[in-house]
Amino acid sequence: MSDVALNENMPNDALPRTAPKRFLGPAAWARENLFSTWWSTAITLALAYLLIRYAVSFVDWAFVNAIWTVPYNAAGQPDASACRDNKGIGACWAIIADKHRFILFGTYPYDEHWRPLLVCMLFVGLYIVSAMRRFWNWRLAVIWAVTLTAIGILMWGGVFGLTYVPQERWGGLPITLILATFGLAFAFPLAILVALGRRSQLPAIKALCVLYVELIRGVPLISLLFMASVMFPLFLPEGINIDKLLRAQIAIILFAGAYLAEVVRGGLQALPKGQYEAADALGLSYWKKTGLIILPQALRLVIPPLVNTFIGFFKDTSLVLIIGIFDLLTAGKTALIEPQWQGFGVEVYITLGLIYFIFCFAMSQYSAGLEAEFNRHRRR
């Protein structure tokens, strides 16, 4: 360009230089943002004082003064009196040490806990494999089918020498992961179809999709779960009984589907009309145009709200506790019912929160990486 040619005659001080020292580094940042006026300095100091004070007392409570184990009596019952004396001073992590298997796996037969443990590991493995773009082809579908089948076999048993465990006895983390994974795995394709249907030229399909989204969005998930668990069986003929978990699962799929459909539709609408026209002009059929041109771009555009919805639904699966399904949160609450552990809810809820956080944080980190990768080639 023209300015390159000018370079030779340019005076020295017009050459690019690094910014002067006083504008760089953390000290400059702090001066600029934290201590620019006496008022800002006062707020900074006050907040720093509060922050440090609470951080120190939390560390004291959670680590320094915490009780990690309690003695067990001859009958094998834990003796939590040390914890009671320590209440308000230090945390009682002994409840987690004592009840962690119940919290994680609920009322699943104790000796068979390796099965739900393996299931949780299979789920995590499935998430990791699905996150790798290398597997984004037909192989992923096979991997999912195989893994989900293996999970079903492990949970139910009754074959390969595994004892049969009825669904009523499942509980804890596997339930949460089952509801979330199956829920999103089915809701997402459903959502794409509904979003496409809402933009269809065919009035009947369009009306059906609008009706579905508006109906489902109009009611809270809790009432949908109630309908699935209480009302739905009333309409079934005598003797037919659909599994309670399956009914809750269907309610979650339908609910998530409606929300995700609106997110996907947002992406479809954000695409310039020219993309549709270019695909049409090249002679691509509707499904090829949708699969090769429209969806890949539309879904990339909506990664942030999509993951937002995913995370929301991962946590919303905990609402199944109101219809008596034993998910992670319900298991945690139930652990607190035992007389010797009553009153140690904070410790349990912090632990549960941490488990939920790990999954949700992993999702959000992954989506941030995906977004960065997809946007690498985009200008603007």
Place this chain on the structure above:
Amino acid sequence: MSAAETLTSAVKANAPPAISLERVNKWFGSLHVLRDVNLSVAHGERVVVCGPSGSGKSTLIRCINRLEEHQEGRITVDGIELSDDLKALDAIRREVGMVFQSFNLFPHLTILENCTLAPIWVRKMPKKEAEALAMEYLTRVRIPEQANKYPGQLSGGQQQRVAIARALCMQPKIMLFDEPTSALDPEMIKEVLDTMVMLADTGMTMICVTHEMGFARQVADRVVFMDRGEIVEQGVPETIFNNPQTERLKLFLSQILRGH
């Protein structure tokens, strides 16, 4: 390419037209955008369409590959009439390539993938063959070295040349251009026009909506002037530009010349 040999005018006269529009009418709501348009384009003919903004030029050429539907009249492309028959539409879109004002490249695909997509998925060409073909056309529009970049990494002029290559990869018999240089910075207009001249030299049937007079004089067999949805005047470039008959064309030409 089969269309490479330039057709003699005698053959042009006898063969059925590549494109024919008979009394075509179109409305957007109550807006009458095409009024009784009659146009016949012979194989190998290069037609330039010009006219003021909003006169229906884009609508006219978009009707030819049915990006817009006409409501009255007949449009026949390469002997196939445009109707609600989807088979006929597929066949026509295979024969007609289109280049847009705003390029409309697929930003999530590389240049090479942009060019091979339709041959692979519509023409069912093996991938290797489609890539070889795409490289051939990218070489012709003089950007083979950009094949593995993404559209967002190219300049406007380069993107438009890719768009031309992408359309050519379907090996169409007819090419439509809708103001291909209007969105470009002045220094990039020439590279795109050069590409179009090169294409015209291969004997391709072309309809170009453009206000580039130099291009029209150089390659057009015929210039069609549209105003308010009607074809007002048409003829060889010399006559249209040097000897306009109607007031509307005179006004239009004076505005164009002032603009340049």
